[in-house]
Amino acid sequence: MKKGKAYLVGAGPGDIGLITVKGLEAIKKAEVILYDRLANPKLLDFASPHCEFIYCGKLPQRHHLRQENINELLVEKVMQGKIVVRLKGGDPGVFGRVGEEAEALAKESLPFEMVPGISSGIAAPLYAGIPVTHREYGESFAVVTAHDKSKDGKPSLDWEGLAKGVDTIAFYMGVANLPFICENLIKHGKSVETPVILIQWGTFGRQQTLEGTLSTIADLVKKEKFSNPAITLVGEIVKLREKISWFEKKPLYGRQILLARTGTNESALAKKLADEGADVIEFPKWKSERIKLDVEIMGQIESYEKILFTSPESVTDFFQSLLEYRMDVRKIKAYFYGLSSKSVKAINEKGFLAELASNMPHEGKLLIIGDSSIEKNKPNFTIEFGTGDFLITSEKTVDEQFVPIFKRMLEEATLNTMIFPSSGSVSMFVEEVVEKGILSKEEINQLEIHCYGEETYKMATMFGFMTQAVEGNRTNEEMVQSLKLV
Template sequence: MTTGKAYLVGAGPGDIGLITVKGLEAIQRAEVILYDRLANPKLLDFAPPNCEFIYCGKLPDRHTLRQEKINELLVEKTAAGKIVVRLKGGDPGVFGRVGEEAEALAKNGLSFELIPGITSGIAAPLYAGIPVTHREYGESFAIVTAHDKSKDGKSTLNWEGLAKGIDTIAFYMGVGNLSHICTNLLSHGKPSSTPVTLIQWGTFGRQKTLEGTLETIVQRVEEEKFTNPAITLVGNIASLREKISWFEKKPLFGRQILLPRTGLNTSNLAKALEEQGADVIEFPKWKRVKITPDRLILSKLSMYSSIIFTSPESVEEFFQILIEEKIDIRSIQADLYGMSQKSVNQLLNKGLLAEPTEKLRKGGTILLIGSSNNIEETSQNVLNFGNFETFTTSIKEVDETYLPIFKRMLDDSKLNTVIFPSSASVPILIKALEKTDSLTTDMLKELEIYCFGNQTMNALLAHEILGAEQTKEATIPSLLLSLAKKSDS
């Protein structure tokens, strides 16, 4: 029987930009991905269509899958000839039990690779403005687990060596045992004034930092109701945070944004928001189903006076169809329009001048191009401009395998903002939310709402979603400016 190969991959601490190139390449080839709670689910977007996802999340009080079952699944899927990725938060070799999983694969004679990742004990402090070593403050650094296999889960460590011999210590998942940690460090000679910094959800836009000392931090955690996942950093090097904190100063830091996804891929808007420090959840996730093109429409392309593209993807799909059907683009004599600025920009990238549909003139023969659901959602708007025909490039369906992933993302975040980039995004999101009980339309109305353009505002009003703030211009820079001003106020 043909055997596959397993890749035991470090996903990094949260920010998906911190995964290694080699780790990302493994995800892009995967046929099965077993992923942990602390591996950012957005990384699954890079997996091929029809990849099987298996959640292996663990919480201190409950495990979705026991470690023995995870080992069995790794062996079973790899032995079945699959390319298997075991996606683990941070670095798989740092308290990730990768040794046990690799042993199970090796014992069964299966091929595997270990791909390191950036560990949270280094990345989270850096995102909080604290390097873990510095010539003036700390030349030694230790990574320590705050839990072990003992009956009470309290680590039996060389506390004297840690207290007297190590300048900076990063405790993983240390909130539950924080009192135990502080008591032992104090009793073994660490000064009570030693700074302690807790970093929750490090490298995410929802990162939260709590500062204190060995004497005060336990009370502070109780007062703030601070919880895992968090890194507990002990050491004088924390004094650098005041000088070089950078991530938490980004203009959109703290924004937890829901962004309706109308296309197949991560949008440029999502990337721009994340670059400014926001956490962005794009929903829903789509899958494309190809269909046989309408050759009658293709045979009379020269007859249309106006052609409207409903999405950026419809541009790509349409011109791919022209290539496959060997149709010369010069047969198109029509004026070109996009239902959104993104669609207009996609046409411009093809070297074709286009304008938004607001500038469409009445009369003439109109062709509306897009996926089946985009045409359905936008055709009513086109009626205002006269008679039209439609050309369906594909059927786009909500990928329901991502619904439980979406729920987990919502459970770990606290949404405060929703952005509607186009009129089509309004019914798309409302309809998609019906497939999940994690977020209702009424809950949506409690968030800060932003939208692009008059058509999008009208679509919101039609669905009784009030109070949206419309950007001055239907552009990403205009939106970023509005969000940043609101965050500062």
């Protein structure tokens, strides 16, 4: 029997770019991932298509899985010979209870590794423009839990030591006990005018901040209905934010975008949007499995004069199949076309010139190559491009494991923007989201809807979406730029 192993991994504070290289490697080879609420679910995109996901998220007074159950699951899955990743927000060693999980594994003599992550108490302030140490403002820094295991959850701390001996204090999840915290810091020597900042969803595009002093912040939190997850930072160093705040100045900061997804590859558009400060949720999440190509069509491949690739993935699958079939690509005499600029780029990367489908002549024998979704769209392809043969390279289906993940992401986000990158993305989104009751058409129409190109706009309008912007462009850079101008 294969020997299992556990990796206790820090997912970082939210921005998926802050995951460590070692943490990402563990995710990629995992067979089971037990993940927390504060671990960005987008990290699960990097897992194997066959990986099992188990949600261990916790909310105050509402535990999805209690800690003892998580410990038992870890032990059970490793004993089954699985590579198991326990994915925890921030750093697992900072209020992450990683010690308890490691003890449970060690008790059964099971192998494990601890993989540090970037702690929220350091990262969230930095994304708010505040380093936690500075020679002029503070040379000491403490991380403190804002609740404990006592019945009332109020932390029992060395308040005098914190108030008089530490320049900057980061309280984790301190919203509920904020009045108690402020009262004790003032009582034990901190000035009532000491600056305080709360940073909610730090490093996410939906990051929000609330500033005050020890004497005002509790009332401000109540008035603004500010809630966890949040880091509370106390100290004179908070004043630096006025000079070096940077994250909120990104052009797409505050954009919470739902991006209709059509491919299985990582989205270059989603990355560009995130790089500019947006929070991006992609759905549906697709999985693909290559299938044996139609022997009859492959046997007459040299007879086609035009080959239309419907996705970048279909380009990769087709050329990979040629190698496996030991078929010389020089037998193909056809001109290559792509349904989108991404498909054209994928063809070019294989060393062939290609054009967009909109430039394809009507004359000539046509072969349309794509995944299983082209089957149901045969009538549309025929109307637009004329009669042709169809070659399916892979079976594409929605990864159902991501449906509950998507629903949880929607609960914690406040969407304001919707992007349809292609006409095909509209119909797929309607089928997998609207018709399955995950989001209604009315809810989507409350968002600012953007479309790539006239064809996408027509398709969105046909399905009843109130599109507020028509993008005649074809590049991700132009889409990002157009969002900056709105």
